[in-house]
Amino acid sequence: xxxxxxxxxxxxxxxxxxxxxxxxxDRVCLMSRDEQNVLVVxxxxxxxxxxxxxxxxxxxxxxxxxxxNMSSMAVANAGAQHQMMHHHHHPMHY
Numbered sequence: 706x707x708x709x710x711x712x713x714x715x716x717x718x719x720x721x722x723x724x725x726x727x728x729x730x731d732r733v734c735l736m737s738r739d740e741q742n743v744l745v746v747x748x749x750x751x752x753x754x755x756x757x758x759x760x761x762x763x764x765x766x767x768x769x770x771x772x773x774n775m776s777s778m779a780v781a782n783a784g785a786q787h788q789m790m791h792h793h794h795h796p797m798h799y
Contacts, residue, residue: 721728721733721748723775724748725748725751725752725755727748728748728749728752728753729748729749729775730747730749730796731746731747731748732747732748733745733746733747733748733751
């Protein structure tokens with residue numbers, strides 16, 4: 706911009722995100738902050754890397770399978786106890 710403030714072209718950002726989402730074979734140039742390293746990769750390659758990294762993060766943050774079962778059992782037991790405490794038995798009158 707003329708006043709020295711940085712300008713962000715949102716149309717370009719959205720266009721690139723759409724290409725990434727579609728996994729297009731178009732290539733993009735990625736440069737390190739110090740401008741010493743440059744990678745030329747396709748949006749398809751970037752999408753694959755992002756999906757793989759996301760999957761690894763999700764997997765790393767899951768409790769072990771035994772713990773997950775114990776946790777769900779504890780929630781079920783707590784729900785059953787809550788229901789028993791708040792369930793009033795009304796005898797039937799004949």
